[in-house]
Amino acid sequence: MQLLNKPEGSQTMIGASDKSRLTIAEFAKESRIRADSYHRYHIDTIETPDRQALPNRFLVSVGKFGLAKLLMSEVFEYWGKWDVVFARPCTYGVFSGPVGGFSPRPEKCVGCLRCTIEHPEFVTITPNPALASLGDSYLNSKIISTIDEEARKGTVPVRGQGYRGRFGGPGWDGMFTDMSEIVRPSRDGIHGRELISTIVDIGSKPMRLQFDSEGGLVSAGPKMMSIQVPFVFDSPAGSVMTPSLAKIWKAAAEQVDTLALIPGDMVTSNNLASPSVVPIISLDSSETASSFKNGTRLIQLDGWDASAYASISSSNPDLMISIRMSFETGWQGQLNEMIDAGVSVIHFVANNHGEADGDRFIMDIIIEAHEMLLKAGVRDKITLLHSGGVVAADHLPKAIICGLDAVGLDLPLLVAIQARLSGDTSSREDYKAKLPRRFDDKWACQRIVNLTGSWRDQMLEILGAMGIREVRRLRGEMGRAMWCTHLEEEAFSEIEGFIGGGI
Amino acid sequence: MAKNKLPVFPSKTMIHKITNLLHDGMEARTTGKFEIPPALGDARWTDELILSTWHMAATGTLPENLNYKTGESNGGFDRLDFKTLDEEQWLKHSEDISTSIQLNRRGDHRKKLSPAIPIYGGGMSYGSVSVNVMMARAIHAKNWNTYMSTGEGGYPEELYECRDNVITQVATGLFGVEEKSIQASPIIEFKYAQGAKPGLGGHLLASKAGEEVAKMRGSVPFVSLFSPFPFHSTYSVEDHSKHIDWVQTINPDALISVKVSTPHDVDMVAVGSYYAGAHIIHLDGGFGGTGAAPEIAKKNIAMPIELAVPKVHKFLIKEGIRDNVTLIASGGIRTADDIAKAIALGANGVVLGTSDLVAMGCTRCSNCEGGPSGRGCPWGLTTTDIELQEWMQQDWGVKRLDNYYTALQWRLRDILRKLGLSDVNELVGRTDLLVYTRSDGK
Known part of the structure; x- marks a missing residue:
């Protein structure tokens, strides 16, 4: 102009x-x-306090006799300078109560250890075993604490100091994501003005359009929908999922603009059908597929049966149908059958530790499934989802790099609403979850929304560092991943005693 | 201090009391008078590594009963050891074993800088740390004829007394960058990325961006500062070259260091930086320290320094330019043994940051970003709180660092003599002198 x-x-x-x-x-x-009037997608996070606080990180033990002795000596040494006498060795308020160190407040301790270094004679700080005992070997107390913080604040956890853990490691820890020093189309991650999209498409995109001699379109158009984030809310174990939780899943999914996967009978009996709800129906009740109204876009068939799929597809041409199946031994054959049958959305599941197909970790299995679809020339015709073993923010981009379109989340959502898990937590069905004694749907919904906001922002950090402007382009981008074992081979292979990365 | 009470400048008596308690307590823990604090340490910086660093900083000698060599991360430096000669072939421990390195290998007209040790101090900005910490590091660098970097937060006036040993960092936010400070420095460091948060830019959270810090940075007080990423004027190696030309116009004598993270193509980045005019390629690995970084960035983005150094070293050799450029490693280097291993993997020298802080009392509690108190480090290190920063007195900090580097140099010479080497430069790229062990430090 x-x-x-x-x-x-x-x-x-x-x-x-x-x-x-x-x-x-x-x-x-x-x-x-x-x-x-421009609406840029954003998840509205609001700080939402805990309903049952996690155990304190540290235990604080103060010897009363030692403290009294110190005070007595300092009264004489600094007589009249009471601010000096009563100066407390904690900036976080552990000794800020009316009687100071005689009644410490361990819930405020962050483990700086200044008090125990200043007063080794009578102050001891120890890691709290009650916190360490939360979770299991996979969804451990550190991950639980992090999810708790993410669900409370809805922000990206930021801390000082560097990494504290092991070099590389099993599972997702064996992968580093790439970054670009200078040449990149996006800027500033979550703080930038340029949009980084986290939209993913669920469904099938035709590889080409076909026209008749008159120029009329004769092939089917895309049969797909988009969600704003690369994750869906999956249904937890049958014994854990209740109508109350289902309503929370649905409300949070609607707020975030993603999908909530809920058992079909629960959807029906509680009138939960909605465009954001995906009823999961068993093969036995496949005839109920057409009963879900109110804008239901996608249903999920729990298991693979070619004839049931064909029957539902033909009688519900406008409904998208996904197949849920375990990564059990022989899954490759079933995947080939589904490719041949034209299934457009496949949702694999593994156990909660990300193990399936024997002892294999899902990272390798997802790559194999993705590459099978590529080889068959149908990658864009099929959406690949997976649940099981994705329990931390860094697992999400790593799973997508391996070839997923989106991830199913269940345990992290339970942890976000402060459920205490017990039983066989590696199994998808045999664990128990104890929810806080008193909470309301609004609180729980916001905790889940906060978690998703935090994870999405962390996703943006990873994408921004790589210079990738949309998460769809991250799918299967294994060139943007570095495997610790490969790098170790490259770096250490000439060194005596080296017998292979990660060994 | 009671909650909500505003911090005040502490009295001399208060400073005397707190600093004495801290110093005595640290000594008591390192000498074994009291047990090792059960909550101290992690896999990378174990309790023994922290206490041994305190011991070295207090005495200038190596501890007898603490592991001062390796952590327990089960990989990288912690799985490497040296193939030492039989004892009868060891050289005598002496000051004749050279630990000096040359920083300008391009053969141009610029300064020939040779620090006495293959170590200089990494960037820690004013705001992320106090002036006391900056000055302690600067005076220590002067004492040791080496360098320390300002980090991205400007050049406090006090530093000018050590100007010959202070590196001016030019980072993506250009906070506090002035012609005056560029002209003052023997080395200008372009920070493209940082190992702890590769691809994300610097973070200084609101509670630490107080009046003085904001003034230095030209920003608004108590507003969080997130540096952009990358340089918004750099989208190619040609743009990078333009940056270097710009700085060299202001200070034609300064050496140019380019600090980058460790992505997949770090080897190509290093070669590009060399051809753009860099004297020093500074690789900052994914385990590096920070005053504040998203937890997801630590370790998950980019590779550890142990894996990046040999990759770059070999590629520079392949390109025929290895002898013309100085390769510096940082990000997870904790001990003298780590330093020697990094050099054996291909670096010329290293940059230390976290180790300096640990020497001055840091327990790595990770509350540098402000913590729940919003005031920063309770030890007075990573804070500009007017009360807390007094717990780390400048003179004491200098002594600690001087002692610590004395011990590091002693141990470095010890390693060299046991390998039959009389000069640290002979160790560069000697992977044949390393052995990969099956478990940490064993």
Whole structure:
């Protein structure tokens, strides 16, 4: 647009036609309206306090006799300088109660250890075994604490100091994601002005369009939908999922604009059908597929049966149908059958430790499944989802790099609403979850929304570091991953005693 | 201090009491008078590594009963050891074993800088740490004829007394970058990325960006500062070259260091930086320290320094330019043994940051970003709180660092003599002198 001088001194914007002839004030007003009407996807996080606090990180033990002795000696040494006598060796308030160290507040301890270094004679700080005992070997207390913080604050956890854990490691820890030093189309991660999209498509995109001799479209168009984040909310174990939880899953999914996978009978009996709800139905009750109304877009068939799939597909042409199946031994054969049958959404599941197909970790299995689809030339025709073993924010981009379109989350959502897990937590069905004694749906929904907001922002950090502007492009981008074992081979193979990465 | 009470500048008596308690307590823990604190340490910086660093900083000698060599991370430096000669072939431990390195290998007209040790101090900005910490590191660098970097937060006036030993960092936010500070420095360091948060830019959270810090950075007080990433003027190696030209116009004598993280193509980045005019390629690995970084960035993005150094070293050799550039490693280097291993893997020298802080009392509690108190480090290190920063007095910090580096140099010479080497430069790229062990430090 140009600016013109008008006789009366005001300026006019000249556009493509006379209709766009606007004064600067009008142009500014119109621009403002346009800017205000622009909706950029954002997850509204709100700090949501715990309903049952996790055990304290540290135990604080103060010897009363030692403390009294110190105070007595300091009273004499610093007589009159009471601020010095009563100076407390904690900036976090552990000794800020009315009687100071005689009744410490361990819930405030962050483990700086200043007090125990200053007063080794009578102050001891120890890691709290009650916290360490939470979770299991996979979903451990560190991950639980992190999810708790993410669900409470809805922000990206930021800390000082560097990494504290082991070099490389099993599972997802064996992968590093790449970054780009200078050449990148996106800027500043979560703080930037340029949009990094986390939209993923669920369903099938035709590889080409076909037309008749008259130019009319004869092939089917895309049969898909988009969700705003690369994760869906999966149903937890049957004994854990209740109508109350299902409502929370649904409400959170609607707020985030993703999907909640809920057992079909629960959807029906509680009237939960909605565009954001995916009823899971068993092969035995496949005839109920057409009963879900109220904008239901996708249903999930629990197990693979070619004839049941064909029957549902033909009787519900407008409904998208996904197949849920375990990564059990022989899954490759079933995947080939589903490819041949034209299944467009496949949802694999592994146990909660990400193990399936014998003792294999899902990272390798997902890669294999992704590569099978590539080889068959149908990658864009099929959406690949997976649940099981994705329990931390860094697992999400790593799973997508391996070839998933989106991830199913269940245990992290339970942890976000402060469920205490017990029983066989590696199994998808044999664990128990004890929820906080008192909570309301709004609180629980916001905790889940906060968790998703935090994970999405962390996803943006990873994408921003790589210079990738949309998560769809991350799918299967294994060139943007570095495997610790490979790097160790490259770096250490000449060194005596080296017998292979990660060994 | 009671909650919500505003911090005040502490009295001399208060400073005397707190610092004495801290110093005595640290000594009591390192000498074994009291048990090792059960909550101290982690896999990378074990309790023994922290206490041995305190011991070295207090005495200038190596501890007898603490593991001062390796952590327990089960990989990288912790799985490497040296193939030492039989004892009768060892050289005598002496000051004749050279630990000096040359930083300008390009053969141009610029300064020939040769620090006495293959170590200099990594960037820690004003705001992330106190002026006391910066000055302690700067005076220590001067004492040792080496260098320390300002980090991205400007150049406090006090530093000018050590100007010949202070590196000015130019990072993506350009916070506090002035012609004056560029002209003052023998080395200008372009920070493209940082190992602890590769691809994300610097973070200084609001509670630490107080009046003085904001003034230095040209920002608004108590507003969080997130540096952009990358340099918004750099999208190619040609743009990078332009940056270097710009700085060299302001200070034609300065050496140019380019600090990068360790992505897949770090070897190509190093070669590009060399051809753009860099004297020093500084690789910062994924286990590096930080004043504040998203937890997801630590370790998950980019590779550890142990894996990046040999990759870059070999590629520079292949390109025929290895002898013309100085390769510096940082990000997870904790001990003299780590330093020697990094050099054997292909680096010329290293940069230390976290180790300096540990020497001055850091327990790695990870509350540097402000912590729940919002005031920063309770030890007075990573804070600009007017009360807390007094717990780390500058003179004491200098002594600690001088002692610590004395011990590091002693141990470095010890390793060299046991390998039959009389100069640290002979160790560069000698992977044949390393052995990969089956478990940590065994």
